[in-house]
Amino acid sequence: xxxxxxxxxxxxxxxxxxxxxxxxxxxxxxxxxxxxxxxxxxxxxxxxxxxxxxxxxxxxxxxxxxxxxxxxxxxxxxxxxxxxxxxxxxxxxxxxxxxxxxxxxxxxxxxxxxxxxxxxxxxxxxxxxxxxxxxxxxxxxxxxxxxxxxxxxxxxxxxxxxxxxxxxxxxxxxxxxxxxxxxxxxxxxxxxxxxxxxxxxxxxxxxxxxxxxxxxxxxxxxxxxxxxxxxxxxxxxxxxxxxxxxxxxxxxxxxxxxxxxxxxxxxxxxxxxxxxxxxxxxxxxxxxxxxxxxxxxxxxxxxxxxxxxxxxxxxxxxxxxxxxxxxxxxxxxxxxxxxxxxx
Amino acid sequence: xxxxxxxxxxxxxxxxxxxxxxxxxxxxxxxxxxxxxxxxxxxxxxxxxxxxxxxxxxxxxxxxxxxxxxxxxxxxxxxxxxxxxxxxxxxxxxxxxxxxxxxxxxxxxxxxxxxxxxxxxxxxxxxxxxxxxxxxxxxxxxxxxxxxxxxxxxxxxxxxxxxxxxxxxxxxxxxxxxxxxxxxxxxxxxxxxxxxxxxxxxxxxxxxxxxxxxxxxxxxxxxxxxxxxxxxxxxxxxxxxxxxxxxxxxxxxxxxxxxxxxxxxxxxxxxxxxxxxxxxxxxxxxxxxxxxxxxxxxxxxxxxxxxxxxxxxxxxxxxxxxxxxxxxxxxxxxxxxxxxxxxxxxxxxxxxxxxxxxxxxxxxxxxxxxxxxxxxxxxxxxxxxxxxxxxxx
Ligand SMILES: Nc1ncnc2c1ncn2[C@@H]1O[C@H](COP(=O)(O)OP(=O)(O)OP(=O)(O)O)[C@@H](O)[C@H]1O
Ligand SMILES: Nc1ncnc2c1ncn2[C@@H]1O[C@H](COP(=O)(O)OP(=O)(O)O)[C@@H](O)[C@H]1O
Ligand SMILES: [Mg+2]
Ligand SMILES: [Mg+2]
Numbered sequence: 224x225x226x227x228x229x230x231x232x233x234x235x236x237x238x239x240x241x242x243x244x245x246x247x248x249x250x251x252x253x254x255x256x257x258x259x260x261x262x263x264x265x266x267x268x269x270x271x272x273x274x275x276x277x278x279x280x281x282x283x284x285x286x287x288x289x290x291x292x293x294x295x296x297x298x299x300x301x302x303x304x305x306x307x308x309x310x311x312x313x314x315x316x317x318x319x320x321x322x323x324x325x326x327x328x329x330x331x332x333x334x335x336x337x338x339x340x341x342x343x344x345x346x347x348x349x350x351x352x353x354x355x356x357x358x359x360x361x362x363x364x365x366x367x368x369x370x371x372x373x374x375x376x377x378x379x380x381x382x383x384x385x386x387x388x389x390x391x392x393x394x395x396x397x398x399x400x401x402x403x404x405x406x407x408x409x410x411x412x413x414x415x416x417x418x419x420x421x422x423x424x425x426x427x428x429x430x431x432x433x434x435x436x437x438x439x440x441x442x443x444x445x446x447x448x449x450x451x452x453x454x455x456x457x458x459x460x461x462x463x464x465x466x467x468x469x470x471x472x473x474x475x476x477x478x479x480x481x482x483x484x485x486x487x488x489x490x491x492x493x494x495x496x497x498x499x500x501x502x503x504x505x506x507x508x509x510x511x512x513x514x515x516x517x518x519x520x521x522x523x524x525x526x527x528x529x530x531x532x533x534x535x536x537x538x539x540x541x542x543x544x545x546x547x548x549x550x551x552x553x554x555x556x557x558x559x560x561x562x563x564x565x566x
Numbered sequence: 567x568x569x570x571x572x573x574x575x576x577x578x579x580x581x582x583x584x585x586x587x588x589x590x591x592x593x594x595x596x597x598x599x600x601x602x603x604x605x606x607x608x609x610x611x612x613x614x615x616x617x618x619x620x621x622x623x624x625x626x627x628x629x630x631x632x633x634x635x636x637x638x639x640x641x642x643x644x645x646x647x648x649x650x651x652x653x654x655x656x657x658x659x660x661x662x663x664x665x666x667x668x669x670x671x672x673x674x675x676x677x678x679x680x681x682x683x684x685x686x687x688x689x690x691x692x693x694x695x696x697x698x699x700x701x702x703x704x705x706x707x708x709x710x711x712x713x714x715x716x717x718x719x720x721x722x723x724x725x726x727x728x729x730x731x732x733x734x735x736x737x738x739x740x741x742x743x744x745x746x747x748x749x750x751x752x753x754x755x756x757x758x759x760x761x762x763x764x765x766x767x768x769x770x771x772x773x774x775x776x777x778x779x780x781x782x783x784x785x786x787x788x789x790x791x792x793x794x795x796x797x798x799x800x801x802x803x804x805x806x807x808x809x810x811x812x813x814x815x816x817x818x819x820x821x822x823x824x825x826x827x828x829x830x831x832x833x834x835x836x837x838x839x840x841x842x843x844x845x846x847x848x849x850x851x852x853x854x855x856x857x858x859x860x861x862x863x864x865x866x867x868x869x870x871x872x873x874x875x876x877x878x879x880x881x882x883x884x885x886x887x888x889x890x891x892x893x894x895x896x897x898x899x900x901x902x903x904x905x906x907x908x909x910x911x912x913x914x915x916x917x918x919x920x921x922x923x924x925x926x927x928x929x930x931x932x933x934x935x936x937x938x939x940x941x942x943x944x945x946x947x948x949x950x951x952x953x954x955x956x957x958x959x
Contacts, residue, residue: 253591253728354686436944437592437621468908473901483901490902493883494876497867505865506905509912512942519943541915543832 241457241561244427246368246420247382249460250391250445251431252438256462258285259544259552260431260537261384266553267561268380269309275380276367277302279315280360285384286313291546297321299372303546305553312378314367319345321359357397358414365417368425388430388445395421395428396452427457432527434461434520439527446530458561459532461524463539467517469510477514482507535559568927571854571934573825574959577606577721582823584707584722584816585853588735589827590837591728594858594938596620597945597954598827599725600628600653604948605955606721607651608644614652614706614719618699618727623946628653635660637706642948652719661698662688665809683795693738695727697810704813732826732841736848823853828926830857830919835926842933854934856958857923861916862939863909870913877906 241247247268249261258279265277276299279286284294290302290313297317301310322345349356370377386394398414398421420426428449432442442459449456467474476482487506488498496502527534537555540548576582587599596617603615614637620630628640630653637652666684667675678684688694703724710719726735816822824845828838838855845852865873880903927935938957945954 436623436946440622468911469904470900473904476901482905487902487905490880490899491876493899494880494902494906496872496876499866502865502868505863505868506909509863509865509909510905513908513912515942541918 241427243424244457245378245380246364246426247380247457248385248391248395248426248428249383249431250385250388250428251460251462252433252441253387255431255433255438256460256537257387257431258289258384259549260429260460260462260556261382262286262289263537263549263552263556264429264561265311265313265380265382266303266305266309266550267556268382269305269311270307270553270557271305272308273305273379274310274312274371274376275305275382276371276378277311277313278364278367278381278383279313280364280383281386282315282317284315286315289544289549299367312371316360316363318349318356318359321363322349322355325359325362354393354397354400357394358401361395361398361417361421362413365420368420385428388441391428391445392448392452392454395449395454399452422453422455424455427455429457429460431460431462433463434523436523439523443526443530446532456530456532459527459530459534460537460556461527461534462537464536465539467513469513473510474514474517477507477510478518480511482510533560535561568931569854569934571825571856571936572959573602573605573853573936573955574609576823576853577602577609577611580720581821583710583720583821584703584724584819584823586724586726586735586817586822586824587827588726588732588824588841590732590829590834593827593829593834594856595728595827596624596725597951598825598856598858598938598958599723600624601945601951601954601958602825603651603653603721603723604640604643604951605958606723607640607649608647608952610647610649611721612650612717612719613721613723614654614710615723615725616654616656616699616702616706617725618656618695620655620725621944621946623944625655627947627951630655633657635664656695656699656702658695658698659689661702662694665701677794681795682791687795693734696729696735696738699724699727699735700810700813704809704816707813707816732837733844736844818848818850820851823851825853825856827856827858829859830861830922832922835922839926839930842930852933854936855926855930856936856938857919857926858938859940860919860923860937861912863913863916865909868909868913870910870917873906873910873913877903877910880906 247261247264249257249264251257251260262277265275269275277286279295286302287293287295292300292302295302295313295315297315297320299312299314302313303311305311349359364381364383367378367381385391398417401414402411402418430442430445432438446456469477473482484503484507488503491498491502524534535556536559537552540551542548544552576585585599585602587595587602589595596619599615599617600620603613607613615628616637617625617628617630620628625631627642629638632638633655635654635657637654640651640653643649643651663679666678670678703722706719706722710717710722712718726732729735729738826838826841826845828834835857842852842855880899883899923935923937927933936958938954941950941953945951
């Protein structure tokens with residue numbers, strides 16, 4: 224079950240490259256851009272003629288929407304090409320189908336198969352034992368690491384659009400629990416081999432955040448939680464970063480409320496603009512707000528930096544995310560080192 | 567033309583007893599709920615705010631530090647209008663436990679609470695949080711009306727869970743309900759009931775196969791646990807369900823109103839539109855839409871284009887007079903260029919936000935709408951909430 228992969232003991236923290244890492248798990252607070260950045264990472268990791276697989280586990284068809292293709296079936300499909308002949312595949316895992324598939328191979332269901340679907344047992348089982356979903360999903364992810372559905376060739380990278388910060392640790396650690404429950408047998412063997420993959424150097428968990436209080440707090444919390452259960456934390460992906468327009472000097476003046484009113488008025492006059500107090504005050508007010516925001520962001524950045532993980536900054540794209548935006552974000556990740564693993 | 571949403575009219579209306587704040591995750595539901603509650607309390611109402619997942623600093627400002635799943639008074643509010651404000655933060659698991667305790671004997675409750683499947687469902691079933699928010703709302707309403715002559719609260723403001731979809735709040739309770747009505751559950755529980763035998767016979771082939779499989783997959787002990795859990799749920803679920811139905815009915819009562827919160831972004835507004843349509847379908851009363859975190863610029867008559875043009879012109883001027891020495895900048899040109907460029911960026915965002923809000927309004931001409939400006943920092947204290955409250959009116 225465990226792919227015979229070169230193991231790297233610890234994910235190295237050198238400038239954002241992840242040699243040896245093939246499984247990139249992307250988590251983060253809800254709405255921060257997990258799906259978007261997981262997709263961008265899959266594109267980045269496919270560039271230069273590689274092949275990556277992007278896996279969706281929450282059944283929302285977010286990937287299809289992002290790449291502008293029809294809803295994905297429960298099968299690996301090519302959804303995009305990347306620079307230099309790379310290929311991005313995607314898989315939207317259907318939990319019930321995956322569960323049936325699993326039971327079929329492990330237990331040779333026969334007649335019971337009919338009853339399972341018919342009586343709503345699958346629905347029942349995944350509801351009453353939410354961990355079961357996670358067992359199935361993590362199992363499918365590890366299966367994807369071994370080779371593609373179509374030709375069995377290995378993907379250079381597998382990227383998972385994972386559950387949000389509140390649930391990701393439980394999601395990734397579920398097999399630990401299972402191994403604890405099942406003393407012997409195929410279930411335990413599988414659980415153990417999945418945990419081995421997740422804890423190895425081929426796995427890395429990236430956290431998406433924004434420079435705001437709640438996402439940063441959740442990032443700090445989840446990093447501690449992941450470390451606590453021995454899972455390798457990868458990079459911190461800071462999304463929707465807005466570059467300050469004002470120079471550092473102007474920002475400092477604005478922050479200390481010392482912008483020179485008279486000079487500003489003179490400047491406005493030189494440009495042939497109105498120099499009324501209303502205009503000057505408004506401009507100064509905007510600058511002060513911007514400076515406050517920058518100061519707050521600096522505090523969040525410091526909190527994130529204290530985690531000691533490489534950070535990546537992804538620009539806020541004012542027009543929203545279309546295919547072009549996705550490639551732009553992928554390029555930003557590559558520039559900062561993410562797409563270069565193993566090269 | 568779209569009417570303006572004025573929350574003062576809402577909180578000034580004694581007939582309104584429940585305000586529910588809905589929306590997609592991260593748009594500002596919790597902030598809006600807290601701001602509304604505070605404003606209502608300071609205008610003289612006796613308010614309780616049920617928050618679900620407040621940001622840490624906001625929770626501290628509201629005094630939500632002891633998490634005992636009951637409302638506590640918020641200090642620091644202006645009580646000169648005769649009002650009061652209590653706040654609480656939902657503890658989902660605890661609420662579920664309380665429901666179990668309320669609907670079964672002490673002995674049985676203990677058995678259920680210890681059951682591993684109960685523990686899994688009560689802490690992580692997708693929808694438990696929504697379900698429990700509704701349960702808590704029902705409890706608060708009962709508590710409020712315990713003494714009709716002297717109600718403890720005359721207004722309940724409810725925040726909703728941070729689901730990806732606002733619709734989850736309305737759908738989740740039904741989902742839990744339909745799960746418990748599932749065919750498989752009925753089969754598992756059928757032998758316990760009179761008349762269940764015939765039913766079980768019809769399905770016995772399937773059930774035996776399933777039981778065998780389950781035993782194989784889960785082991786005998788687990789199967790046992792499942793059956794205990796399901797049987798326990800079944801006996802207490804009647805009352806349980808009745809309460810949820812009652813609370814759901816409360817939501818369509820004329821004393822309840824919904825406020826939908828959205829961010830000025832395409833996706834968030836689309837989500838809001840779904841929700842608005844859904845409320846309409848369910849005949850649930852909608853007060854209006856809050857478009858939160860709107861960018862605003864205030865320099866009169868200074869459009870993005872004009873500011874940018876002027877900045878360029880100044881730059882040219884500066885270059886002509888340039889001696890290469892940055893200090894030679896005559897009369898504040900550099901700083902003015904910076905401010906104008908920044909203004910242009912802000913003005914452009916503000917214009918986009920405005921146009922998104924307008925487009926929503928055009929598509930929903932009857933829905934009252936109010937815009938709340940983006941503060942430069944987080945909203946984490948009573949003053950911040952007051953500012954949001956003022957923008958809502
Ligand atoms: N860098 C960016 N610039 C501008 N918009 C962005 C950026 N990244 C993400 N977005 C937008 O933010 C929204 C949320 O992104 P996304 O769906 O990827 O988040 P998520 O974390 O997967 O959300 P959920 O928790 O609901 O799964 C989307 O509308 C997306 O287009
Ligand atoms: N008008 C606003 N200006 C600035 N920040 C805001 C505003 N509204 C909300 N926020 C901030 O946005 C974050 C998310 O708000 P919150 O109310 O918790 O959202 P929700 O409950 O919808 O998930 C919080 O940090 C909050 O302080
Ligand atoms: Mg997503
Ligand atoms: Mg909230």
